[in-house]
Amino acid sequence: MGRKHCKNLPTKLSLGMLGALLFAVGGHADETGTGPDGWSQAYKGTQLHIIAEAATNSQALQELLADFQKKTGIEVTLEQAPYDGLVQKAVLNFATKSGTYDVLSIPYEYLGSFAEQNYIQIEDDFCNAPPKGAPTYSSADIIPVLWKASSQWKEHCYGVPSNSGLMMMFYRKDLFSDPTEQQAFKAKYGYDLAPAKTWQQYKDIAEFFTRKSGDKLAGTELSSPLYGVALAGKRHTATVLEWMNYMWTFGGGLFDSSGNPAVNSAANVAALDFEKSLTAYAPPGYTSATWDEVTTQLQQGIAAQSITWGDTPGAIEDPSQSKVVGKMGYAAIPTKAVGDHPEALLGSWTWTVNADSANKGAAELFMAWALSKPTQTKLAELGGLPALTSVFQDPQLQAKLPYWNQELSSQQQAKARPRIPQWGGMNDVLSNHLSQALNGQVSSQAALDDAQNEITKLLNGALPVTYQ
Numbered sequence: 352m353g354r355k356h357c358k359n360l361p362t363k364l365s366l367g368m369l370g371a372l373l374f375a376v377g378g379h380a381d382e383t384g385t386g387p388d389g390w391s392q393a394y395k396g397t398q399l400h401i402i403a404e405a406a407t408n409s410q411a412l413q414e415l416l417a418d419f420q421k422k423t424g425i426e427v428t429l430e431q432a433p434y435d436g437l438v439q440k441a442v443l444n445f446a447t448k449s450g451t452y453d454v455l456s457i458p459y460e461y462l463g464s465f466a467e468q469n470y471i472q473i474e475d476d477f478c479n480a481p482p483k484g485a486p487t488y489s490s491a492d493i494i495p496v497l498w499k500a501s502s503q504w505k506e507h508c509y510g511v512p513s514n515s516g517l518m519m520m521f522y523r524k525d526l527f528s529d530p531t532e533q534q535a536f537k538a539k540y541g542y543d544l545a546p547a548k549t550w551q552q553y554k555d556i557a558e559f560f561t562r563k564s565g566d567k568l569a570g571t572e573l574s575s576p577l578y579g580v581a582l583a584g585k586r587h588t589a590t591v592l593e594w595m596n597y598m599w600t601f602g603g604g605l606f607d608s609s610g611n612p613a614v615n616s617a618a619n620v621a622a623l624d625f626e627k628s629l630t631a632y633a634p635p636g637y638t639s640a641t642w643d644e645v646t647t648q649l650q651q652g653i654a655a656q657s658i659t660w661g662d663t664p665g666a667i668e669d670p671s672q673s674k675v676v677g678k679m680g681y682a683a684i685p686t687k688a689v690g691d692h693p694e695a696l697l698g699s700w701t702w703t704v705n706a707d708s709a710n711k712g713a714a715e716l717f718m719a720w721a722l723s724k725p726t727q728t729k730l731a732e733l734g735g736l737p738a739l740t741s742v743f744q745d746p747q748l749q750a751k752l753p754y755w756n757q758e759l760s761s762q763q764q765a766k767a768r769p770r771i772p773q774w775g776g777m778n779d780v781l782s783n784h785l786s787q788a789l790n791g792q793v794s795s796q797a798a799l800d801d802a803q804n805e806i807t808k809l810l811n812g813a814l815p816v817t818y819q
Contacts, residue, residue: 511722612810
């Protein structure tokens with residue numbers, strides 16, 4: 352890992368640090384020795400090692416850590432890693448029981464696996480009542496839909512949501528509002544150009560806006576191609592998670608009502624066939640694209656629409672890295688038919704405490720600070736996604752951030768992917784076969800038939816009754 356976790360006593364033991372050690376055994380921080388704004392300094396001098404996904408939320412949190420240290424006297428090293436790298440580092444750290452990381456922000460779909468293997472600490476007391484010495488934290492303010500997926504496994508709570516990530520639709524509102532494009536679209540398709548409500552509309556729009564270099568777009572000649580849609584098609588988690596939005600809205604699912612695998616259902620095959628049809632309007636690099644490449648394509652203005660993560664708008668609206676600031680619109684995931692209920696893949700992460708951490712009390716204080724309203728508000732201002740209802744309802748943020756209202760609306764449409772211990776293996780199987788289908792190597796039916804067989808063997812007869 353390159354970093355050694357310090358579990359030993361400090362070489363210089365001050366009275367304040369001695370007091371911190373006395374409280375370290377007891378879980379929640381005590382108010383003895385309060386810092387600025389009434390935050391506990393019972394763990395002053397503690398060194399916390401934390402790992403989180405290399406994404407907007409973590410980057411924003413990094414900028415705010417000085418505030419936590421000032422309030423509590425706790426020093427934090429925040430390591431950031433991409434999704435796959437973070438999971439690998441977490442599993443290795445847990446398996447070796449090295450205790451390198453005190454706090455880990457984990458993808459919620461790994462909650463069941465890590466809890467079943469006793470890798471993370473049960474946090475029932477922390478979840479049910481605010482810890483002492485954390486005056487601006489309230490668990491009651493956390494968005495209700497996040498609790499079950501992000502924190503609860505069976506009868507226990509294992510942490511708190513670290514963000515409210517979910518997927519939604521992005522579209523170039525400047526192109527959609529252009530009179531020339533509106534007229535041309537209606538002449539070709541017979542209805543008004545507007546953000547897609549159905550998947551057929553989404554495909555029509557993708558076809559319409561796919562242009563070659565030299566073609567006209569909103570009255571201007573293009574110097575490079577424009578594509579109707581950005582897609583993730585690599586053998587990667589990104590491809591699985593994007594497809595699940597199509598799967599659900601086509602009426603499919605990974606399991607039937609009895610908990611048996613239903614990966615190759617007719618609805619799932621239809622959903623994959625539809626997504627494959629969109630590849631005709633995607634950039635050539637979609638076969639090696641994950642959500643990072645999709646974000647870049649949107650930022651560079653080479654795609655007219657996409658289904659991607661709700662924590663992307665911070666980068667889209669950042670003038671230092673985006674060419675489409677103020678030009679992007681945000682809407683719900685389309686549905687198969689008009690009037691169907693939109694469903695959006697929930698992608699929140701969870702702050703958890705390593706079962707082998709020697710700094711449980713300090714770790715809980717960090718989680719309380721990270722979920723406190725002032726921190727969450729600043730996180731939102733820096734482009735991150737909070738997990739508090741009150742921050743999404745903040746009128747100043749609603750007026751300032753063009754994607755804010757849609758974020759809150761999509762929370763009501765959020766649906767969790769499986770959290771069973773076998774999810775990691777299922778994800779690997781799906782990423783392999785979905786990418787083969789999207790890359791044109793096999794049919795949708797063949798891809799999902801193979802995935803069905805492999806996942807059935809993987810589950811080995813276990814019915815995942817609590818897979819949501």
